[in-house]
Amino acid sequence: MTDKPVLVTGAAGFIGHATAHRLLDRGERVVGIDNLNDYYETSLKEARLATLSSREGFVFHSGDIAAPNAVAALMREHGITRVVHLAAQAGVRYSIDNPFAYQHSNLAGHLAVMEACRHQPDFGHLVYASSSSVYGDRPMDGAGFKEDDAVDSPVSLYAATKRACELMSTAYAGLYGFPQTGLRFFTVYGPWGRPDMAYFGFTRKIMAGSPIEVYGEGRMARDFTYIDDIVDGIVGALDNPPETGTNRILNIGDSHPVGLMDMIATLENALGREATKIMRPMQPGDVTATYADVSALHALTGYKPKVMLAEGLGRFADWYRGYYGPK
Numbered sequence: 001m002t003d004k005p006v007l008v009t010g011a012a013g014f015i016g017h018a019t020a021h022r023l024l025d026r027g028e029r030v031v032g033i034d035n036l037n038d039y040y041e042t043s044l045k046e047a048r049l050a051t052l053s054s055r056e057g058f059v060f061h062s063g064d065i066a067a068p069n070a071v072a073a074l075m076r077e078h079g080i081t082r083v084v085h086l087a088a089q090a091g092v093r094y095s096i097d098n099p100f101a102y103q104h105s106n107l108a109g110h111l112a113v114m115e116a117c118r119h120q121p122d123f124g125h126l127v128y129a130s131s132s133s134v135y136g137d138r139p140m141d142g143a144g145f146k147e148d149d150a151v152d153s154p155v156s157l158y159a160a161t162k163r164a165c166e167l168m169s170t171a172y173a174g175l176y177g178f179p180q181t182g183l184r185f186f187t188v189y190g191p192w193g194r195p196d197m198a199y200f201g202f203t204r205k206i207m208a209g210s211p212i213e214v215y216g217e218g219r220m221a222r223d224f225t226y227i228d229d230i231v232d233g234i235v236g237a238l239d240n241p242p243e244t245g246t247n248r249i250l251n252i253g254d255s256h257p258v259g260l261m262d263m264i265a266t267l268e269n270a271l272g273r274e275a276t277k278i279m280r281p282m283q284p285g286d287v288t289a290t291y292a293d294v295s296a297l298h299a300l301t302g303y304k305p306k307v308m309l310a311e312g313l314g315r316f317a318d319w320y321r322g323y324y325g326p327k
């Protein structure tokens with residue numbers, strides 16, 4: 001840890017805001033950037049930001065990471081030597097109708113962040129978000145996805161841009177030397193989560209008494225990872241940069257795939273209400289099952305997810321009722 005602040009991109013986002021809180025908790029100064037775009041309700045992004053703005057050591061800059069020189073100027077101004085880069089256009093389904101949002105935030109945005117890092121004096125470590133979606137849709141053989149598995153068959157544009165970020169980082173680490181870590185996140189959930197994700201959408205409908213649509217006929221399985229566990233991994237990775245010239249890729253998940261129907265039953269329990277379910281086929285771009293082998297991150301940082309799904313969804317349900325009201 002140095003006394004220089006950490007830049008968190010996507011600081012008004014779900015994972016960015018939780019990461020910023022954790023860094024502030026341990027006495028770091030944090031500079032956040034976010035463009036508060038309307039991919040989902042901006043009021044939720046503003047509310048997350050409000051929890052940070054009142055904290056000592058936090059500075060926020062409203063701006064687009066892909067805008068020429070925006071991140072570079074911020075890094076120069078604050079003497080940044082560590083970056084946690086989480087700003088991106090997320091979501092698989094949105095990419096079907098809005099492909100250029102991914103080109104802008106994920107490709108141009110990632111490049112702008114790397115360009116800023118390479119020109120920054122004494123730059124130490126760039127940690128950036130990748131995604132489990134890079135593994136594509138292939139049968140799991142009983143073991144979790146490993147970092148050296150083949151990742152050359154993305155089934156969504158989102159996944160393709162995340163893989164492109166990894167490859168761009170490998171080129172930049174080789175060319176310019178600054179250490180980088182790409183974290184492949186597996187389905188993250190919890191309080192202050194993202195409304196476009198299934199567990200959140202289901203909660204809205206269950207609370208409103210509306211039926212829920214269960215895609216893939218309920219056969220999908222996901223490695224749900226609680227937000228606090230994810231932040232443990234992010235900060236652990238940040239504190240342990242790889243060697244100069246290296247772009248290290250690490251899975252960050254829970255290692256326990258949960259079937260969609262089990263997740264829904266756990267959520268019904270947490271909300272104290274039963275859902276009316278309408279079964280639907282798979283959607284384009286969705287993958288059947290994902291689950292992470294996290295042994296590399298564990299070996300590096302001692303990372304071990306602690307929060308089980310029932311507890312995590314219980315905390316989410318409490319937050320949801322508090323934030324939106326009991327109805």
Ligand SMILES: NC(=O)c1ccc[n+]([C@@H]2O[C@H](COP(=O)([O-])OP(=O)(O)OC[C@H]3O[C@@H](n4cnc5c(N)ncnc54)[C@H](O)[C@@H]3O)[C@@H](O)[C@H]2O)c1
Pocket residue numbers: 009010011012013014015016033034035036037045063064065066085086087088089090091104105109129130131132184185186187188189194
């Ligand atoms: N949540 C998950 O389950 C999950 C899974 C895999 C990967 N990821 C990745 O983790 C990262 C964080 O995800 P999240 O769940 O917090 O998403 P999020 O959408 O809540 O947060 C991303 C934030 O980035 C901001 N942003 C987007 N484009 C920007 C731009 N051009 N300039 C400035 N700000 C911009 C958005 O306004 C948003 O607040 C993303 O890179 C995402 O792709 C998340």
